[in-house]
Amino acid sequence: MKILITGAAGQLGHDLITVLEPDHKLYPFDIDWDITDTAQVQADCAVIKPDIIINSAAYTDVDGCESNVDLAYRVNAIGPHNLALAACASGIPLVSIGTDFVFDGTKATPYDEFDIPNPQSVYGRSKLAGENLIREVCPRHYIIRTAWLYGQHGHNFVQTMLRLAGEKDTLTVVNDQIGSPTFSLDLARRIKELMVTGWHGTYHVTNAGEASWYYFAKMILRMAGFDADKVKPMTSAELERPAPRPAYSVLANYACELRGLEPMRPWQEALAEYFASGGAQ
Numbered sequence: 001m002k003i004l005i006t007g008a009a010g011q012l013g014h015d016l017i018t019v020l021e022p023d024h025k026l027y028p029f030d031i032d033w034d035i036t037d038t039a040q041v042q043a044d045c046a047v048i049k050p051d052i053i054i055n056s057a058a059y060t061d062v063d064g065c066e067s068n069v070d071l072a073y074r075v076n077a078i079g080p081h082n083l084a085l086a087a088c089a090s091g092i093p094l095v096s097i098g099t100d101f102v103f104d105g106t107k108a109t110p111y112d113e114f115d116i117p118n119p120q121s122v123y124g125r126s127k128l129a130g131e132n133l134i135r136e137v138c139p140r141h142y143i144i145r146t147a148w149l150y151g152q153h154g155h156n157f158v159q160t161m162l163r164l165a166g167e168k169d170t171l172t173v174v175n176d177q178i179g180s181p182t183f184s185l186d187l188a189r190r191i192k193e194l195m196v197t198g199w200h201g202t203y204h205v206t207n208a209g210e211a212s213w214y215y216f217a218k219m220i221l222r223m224a225g226f227d228a229d230k231v232k233p234m235t236s237a238e239l240e241r242p243a244p245r246p247a248y249s250v251l252a253n254y255a256c257e258l259r260g261l262e263p264m265r266p267w268q269e270a271l272a273e274y275f276a277s278g279g280a281q
Contacts, residue, residue, distance in 0.1 A: 002027065004050040006035055006083070007057030011151030012097065015188035016054060030057075035079035045086040052195060055083050055096040058127070062101070063242045065123040076126035077133060084138035094138050095195050098145035098202075100179060102128045105246025110210075112254035113145075113202045121243040131202075142194055143202045144187075147251055148216075150274070151184030158274065161217050165226045175214035175233035178248045180206035183270035190256070190264065199259060204251035207267035219268065223275050 001024045007013045008028030017028055027048050034040060035057055045053070058076055059065060065072035080096050087094040101124035102117035119125045134141050150156035164171050182205070190205045211219070218228040236245060253264060 001025070001051040002048065004045065004048055004053045005029065006033065006053075006055045006079075009154075010056060011154035011156060012056045012149065012184045012187060014153040015151055015185045016056065016191065018185070019188040019192050035082055036074045038078075038082045038085075041082040041086050042089070045090065049090065050092060052092055053083050053087050053094045054191065054195070055080055055094065058097065060123070062121060062123045062245070065121065065126060066242045069122050069126075072122050072126040073129060076123070077129035080130035081133035081137070084134040084136075084141065087140070088138045091140075093140040093142065093195065093200065094134060095142045095144060095191060096130065096134055098131055098143050099124065099127045100145060100147035100206075100249035100251055101246065102131070102145065103246055103249055105177075105248050107248060110250040110252035111204070112252040113204055114254070120246065123243060140200050142191075142200060144191060144194070145202070145204050145251060146182050146187050147206050147249060148179045148181045149184050149187065150181065152274065152277065157181075157213070157216070158220050158271075161220045162224055165221050165224070165230060169230065171217065171221075171231045172234045173214045173217040173231055174236050174239055175212045176236050176247060177245050178210055178212050178250060179246075180208070180210050180250050181216050181267040181271065182206045183267070183274055185273075186264060186270050190261075193261065194256075197259075201255065203255045204253045205256065205264065206251045206253065207264050207270045208253075209266045209268065210250045211267065219271060223271060 003024050004027045009030035059072050102119050103111045104118040104120050117128050119128050131143050150158040214233045217231045222228040
């Protein structure tokens with residue numbers, strides 16, 4: 001199968017290539033391919049004639065989105081819409097990656113795919129807009145929401161904590177935001193599994209379990225051989241970030257469960273594989 005991948009240089013893009021390359025012909029694109037350019041997307045897709053498009057490109061700077069609203073909507077809404085239009089014109093599926101930030105974080109139990117989104121940030125609203133535009137024009141879509149993503153490539157929370165642990169005696173991390181840390185390699189594996197099912201729709205894909213950023217940071221340091229007591233808790237209010245974050249954004253992988261797919265492994269097991277495979281280097 002010929003697969004066009006956007007955001008190929010990112011942490012998920014790298015893992016998608018690792019997982020898919022043995023079985024498929026890949027056409028990986030990164031920032032040199034502008035998904036907001038409608039004409040370019042249509043022209044290149046017409047030449048490549050992919051069998052499926054996987055969109056892992058996004059403007060993910062949550063605070064940056066607050067001050068760059070137009071850019072957020074161009075990349076997170078218009079870009080996926082362009083890809084959906086191209087996919088629909090060719091009669092092929094589109095896989096597009098969503099986020100837990102489409103929810104407001106006020107629920108006390110995990111959000112499933114049937115909960116009504118209520119994003120509180122520009123990032124969340126732009127990502128939801130992209131979802132809705134995809135649904136309007138491309139019936140054969142897989143919108144896959146994930147959360148707290150980390151991997152062996154690109155910038156992420158795990159690498160930041162490891163760097164800071166080597167530089168500082170104390171790290172302060174928020175203890176009042178709860179989510180599901182997710183290994184990008186596990187997400188890539190589930191995408192490979194879902195994309196050939198024909199079960200088009202919206203899916204939540206995260207590693208099982210939940211944690212605060214504070215507890216996640218302590219686990220990272222412990223697995224890396226640092227003193228986990230270096231991590232101290234703080235509140236989100238103390239951090240004073242421009243964009244609001246959902247206090248509770250754990251995603252229930254309910255649609256995958258209903259389809260009978262194997263549950264995702266606990267995030268602690270996935271984090272252990274990250275370190276075992278050299279992710280800490």
